[in-house]
Amino acid sequence: MELVYLNSARNCFRYIMKAFKIKEIYIPYYLCSCLRHIAFAEGCKINFYHINLDFSPASTFPKNAYILYPNYFGVCSKIVENLAKIYPNLIVDNAHSFYAEQIGIASFNSLRKFFPHIRDGALLCINKKVSFDIDKDDYKYVPKTLNYDEICQNERRIDNLDMKFMSDTTYKLFKALDLDLEKAKRKSVFQNLEQIYNDTNCLDFTLNDEDVPFCYPYLAKSEEDADKLVEKLKNNEITIYRYWDRIPDSYLESQFYKSLVAIPIDC
Numbered sequence: 001m002e003l004v005y006l007n008s009a010r011n012c013f014r015y016i017m018k019a020f021k022i023k024e025i026y027i028p029y030y031l032c033s034c035l036r037h038i039a040f041a042e043g044c045k046i047n048f049y050h051i052n053l054d055f056s057p058a059s060t061f062p063k064n065a066y067i068l069y070p071n072y073f074g075v076c077s078k079i080v081e082n083l084a085k086i087y088p089n090l091i092v093d094n095a096h097s098f099y100a101e102q103i104g105i106a107s108f109n110s111l112r113k114f115f116p117h118i119r120d121g122a123l124l125c126i127n128k129k130v131s132f133d134i135d136k137d138d139y140k141y142v143p144k145t146l147n148y149d150e151i152c153q154n155e156r157r158i159d160n161l162d163m164k165f166m167s168d169t170t171y172k173l174f175k176a177l178d179l180d181l182e183k184a185k186r187k188s189v190f191q192n193l194e195q196i197y198n199d200t201n202c203l204d205f206t207l208n209d210e211d212v213p214f215c216y217p218y219l220a221k222s223e224e225d226a227d228k229l230v231e232k233l234k235n236n237e238i239t240i241y242r243y244w245d246r247i248p249d250s251y252l253e254s255q256f257y258k259s260l261v262a263i264p265i266d267c
Contacts, residue, residue: 001102004124005166007137008158009095010034012108012124013068015163016091017042019130020105025066025091028057030253032244034159035068035093050251054204055079058252064089071097073262074213075205080104095122096214099183111174112154113214115182116266117143119154120161121170137167148239183212189265190216197263216263223258230261238264 006012013035016022024045027036039046047065050058055072056079066089071080074097081103084090090104098114100107102125111121119141146154166174193216202219220226230240243262247253 001125001127002129004126005171006108006122006124007120007139007164007166007170008161009093009108009110009113009122010038010158011161011163012106012122013091013093014038014042015124015132016106016108016126017044018132019126019128020066020089022066025068026061027068028070029247029251030072030244030256031068031070031093050253053202053252053255057083061087063087066091068093070095071100073215073217074098074100074211075207075217077101077208077211078206097212098214099179099210099212101210111170114186115174115177116145118170118173120158121166121174132163134162135164137161137164137170139167140169143173186212186265193263193265202259213265214262215265218261218263219256220259220261226259226261233261233263240264 004012004015006015017039022042022044024047025039026047026049027039028051029048030051036046052058055076057069061067065087067083067087068091069080069083070093071077077097077100080092080100084103088105092100092104092107094100094107095110095113098109098111105128106124106126108122108124111118120137120139190213197216197218200221202221203217207213218229220229233240241262242257243260244257246257
């Protein structure tokens with residue numbers, strides 16, 4: 001596998017599309033819209049698919065199809081493993097699972113999702129050696145804690161990034177991390193949240209020993225219960241994000257949009 005340091009997860013996906021010259025791909029409805037926009041921009045036909053309550057695909061795919069599957073909230077590694085056994089052209093979006101084992105023809109993560117003082121950057125693992133004529137990102141900044149408005153501003157900046165290699169600033173910050181310590185802290189926080197919320201969580205998932213989730217995904221029994229929990233967490237100065245775009249109520253994924261609370265485990 002080739003390891004490529006790029007400036008964002010979405011540009012990792014763009015790199016994959018170009019490397020394999022993908023003209024048709026399966027992408028879940030329940031996913032950040034930026035990835036489908038990249039596929040459209042690359043002239044690729046998208047076949048959308050639904051997922052089940054356990055986040056597994058609700059349908060099967062042609063054997064050799066290109067399939068993008070996100071390791072949702074970092075709790076779906078067993079589903080990823082099963083898909084990889086069936087579909088040889090699986091692409092794994094590990095933006096929510098930085099520490100996940102690299103499976104499929106390509107997988108990519110997102111540094112800023114797991115390490116809050118890092119503003120951008122992503123690692124791409126790909127089983128095809130290619131060489132694109134791209135520049136190195138020159139983004140420079142002083143690490144600090146961002147407020148909500150600054151986070152949104154940074155997200156808008158990333159939306160408009162050209163595909164480039166990771167900046168020297170981001171690379172140095174990443175290499176200075178104690179990844180084992182960060183992993184241990186995250187697992188500890190997740191386990192504490194699981195003890196608090198597991199009995200009332202409508203999601204049922206089983207983690208592998210090495211799984212290090214992005215957050216604790218809590219599916220409330222109703223939208224009202226979810227709103228109450230969000231308000232409680234906000235009163236404790238915990239920012240809660242909605243995942244992702246609203247989906248028509250006739251589809252199961254709408255339940256995730258309305259009632260799933262992604263409780264942060266940032267340390």
